[in-house]
Amino acid sequence: MSGSLLQRRDRRLEARVAALYDARLPYHNFDHVQDTLRAAEEIVARCEAENIRIDGDVVYYALLLHDAGYQEDHHALGYRSKEAYSAALAEEVLPEFGVGPAQLRKTVDAILATERDGVFVSAEQKAVRAADLSGMAADYPEFLRKSLRLKREYELLHGAPVSWTDWQHTSREVLGHYLTQEIRLTSYFHDRHGESTFHRAVRSNLQQLLAEPVEPAA
Numbered sequence: 122m123s124g125s126l127l128q129r130r131d132r133r134l135e136a137r138v139a140a141l142y143d144a145r146l147p148y149h150n151f152d153h154v155q156d157t158l159r160a161a162e163e164i165v166a167r168c169e170a171e172n173i174r175i176d177g178d179v180v181y182y183a184l185l186l187h188d189a190g191y192q193e194d195h196h197a198l199g200y201r202s203k204e205a206y207s208a209a210l211a212e213e214v215l216p217e218f219g220v221g222p223a224q225l226r227k228t229v230d231a232i233l234a235t236e237r238d239g240v241f242v243s244a245e246q247k248a249v250r251a252a253d254l255s256g257m258a259a260d261y262p263e264f265l266r267k268s269l270r271l272k273r274e275y276e277l278l279h280g281a282p283v284s285w286t287d288w289q290h291t292s293r294e295v296l297g298h299y300l301t302q303e304i305r306l307t308s309y310f311h312d313r314h315g316e317s318t319f320h321r322a323v324r325s326n327l328q329q330l331l332a333e334p335v336e337p338a339a
Contacts, residue, residue: 158256183231
């Protein structure tokens with residue numbers, strides 16, 4: 122489908138979905154959803170400019186719900202991951218708003234593509250994963266703000282503080298993992314030289330984070 126991703130927005134659906142997010146979480150709240158939708162707007166536009174077919178409705182639905190219920194103990198609820206629980210919530214909510222079985226299946230698969238080791242094959246799965254990870258490639262001050270929010274959230278959910286050194290080690294492992302992957306979608310994420318703009322930005326941010334001698338003020 123062509124046209125602006127943001128033109129697809131359904132305020133009634135968004136109000137329903139927003140209630141599934143916990144504003145007390147420093148990072149995985151509904152503001153994060155808004156950030157990913159803005160990133161996806163550009164990603165979908167690039168796909169259309171590069172003649173890559175993509176269903177923007179699936180991208181929209183998946184990003185709305187990709188972290189729904191993040192505050193819950195997904196293991197206690199019987200799910201393998203937070204993303205699997207979010208996908209189950211999508212299966213519950215989206216039919217209420219007229220989303221049919223085929224589109225719902227694509228949406229669920231796109232949500233599951235945001236798992237750490239998720240499978241991302243279709244354009245929609247790649248776009249959703251890329252939008253979710255877009256903050257890693259933001260300018261360094263914004264990247265740092267997001268990293269500090271993630272650290273506070275980790276401490277909140279685990280009920281214990283994390284030293285700055287330990288957080289740097291965790292960041293190196295997590296971002297290093299994502300740097301080994303290629304989201305073969307638009308030229309921004311993959312180029313013929315094997316070193317995309319996205320990878321260069323993430324690598325630069327990680328290097329600057331690891332060079333911080335102490336935890337910066339939030």
